[in-house]
Amino acid sequence: MRTATKSLLALALAAPAVLCAQVSFASTAANTAIVNRAVLSYNGGLTAESSVTVKVDLVPALPNVTITRGDAAYQGPDTPGIADTVTITSSANGPATYTVTPSVTAASNSTGASVTGGTSVVLGATITAGTGSTTSIVVPAPIGGGVSADSEVNGIAVNDIIVFTVNSHTYTPKVTSTQYSASTNTFTIYWANSEAIQAGDILGAGVQVGERQQVNLTAKPGTITTLGMDLTTTVKVDVTAPNFPAGTATTAPANKWTSTPPTITFQKYSRNVTVPVAGTGTAHYNTSVEGNTGAGSLPYYTGGVTGKPGDTIEYVVEASNSGASAFDLTACAVSDYVPTSYVTDPIPAYTGSRPVFYIDTNGVTSTIAAGAVGANQASYVAGNSPNLVVNVGVNANATTPGTIPIGKGVTIAYQVKIK
Secondary structure (H helix, E strand, C coil), rough: CCCCCCCCCCCCCCCCCCCCCCCEEEECCCCCCEEEEEEEEECCEEEEEEEEEEEECCCCCCCEEEEEECEEEEEEEECCCCCEEEEEEEECCCCCCEEEEEEEEEEEEEEEEEEECCEEEEEEECCCCCCEEEEEEEECEEEECCCCCCCECCCCCCCCCEEEECCCCCEEEEEEEEEEECCEEEEEECCCCCCCCCHHCCCCCCCCCEEEEEEEEEEEEECCCCCCCCCCEEEEEEEECCCCCCCEEECCCCEEEECCCCCCEEEEEEEEECCCCCCCCCCEHHHHHHHHHHCCCCEECCCCCCCCCCCEEEEEEEEECCCCCCCEEEEEEEEEECCCCCCCCCCCCCCCCECCCECCCHHHHHHHEEEEECCCCEECCCCCCCCEECCCCCCCCCCCCCCCCCEEEEEEEEEEEEE
């Protein structure tokens, strides 16, 4: 991609101004030299002459701008970026510098969405000045530049993509060479046979030919608000040039990141510690809890456990992030509704006379005191609903719920007596 340092080629065009065959904003290329020569004949064969040269100015015209969008699966803050491509095609009669400025105009289910990229590019352009062929066009030679083979012509150089439309057919060939003709002060711009245009679309004079370039952007999703819901961002680009008309902003359809909710395993079990009974469902064991209570290897059940007044019932709650998704579980807390109409408050059954047994994400066991909200990692207020709340996971503390990483889990246990 060439930048704003392109120089304009220059030569004098010793011919009248080109007449328009197909007009597109301007019918003569910028930087063309219009030379008008007058001759005085006298004394039977002597002559005197004088000429003036008029340079054709650039006629500002809005470029044609398009921008792509994309899809991806959200993997985390600003990950992955989606590549958006801005395609700019000149519709002017000469080269100009265009500045591409992107911005995010809307975002859903996201905070901090952004877009990076944007730059200044120089797009060449010209107007045809004669009849070409299926693999070439003829254009005026600009004032003041070189005339060697493959010289740049009004900002159009070898390997540039040019765009022109004839008979409602749009062509986008890649320039392979340029050739100067001193007799007509024109250049012929060539492209490969593989990109030959239809014989009926050979260009005559007066057709606008503009360079096309692309600018790459990266749309970033920011941080998703709700996992499991798609996230979208809308990117706009403003393409401007000095002294050109305003109104070149183009907005693409929204980029979209799909979000798969985390795969969570969450299960509550119970057992009668005083009089072991078989419940319903598959027997479940948690040796870390069993070893702490001294009750032996007694299974837990998801239902069917019975007890009499005075019996001790132990509840175990297990939560895990299976790793089937790409996301950690954040702000994790286990809330429990202890049915105090029928059972006592949690009893201090564990080491240190504490009512809550806790297994963290690394499998490390501990016991937690429970009291006022905000005083400990576990709180128990009988009149609240829920009345038992335990902040769990990495960095969990008395005031902050923690994080359960992918592939990790936590466990809490507590005991009550049937009234």
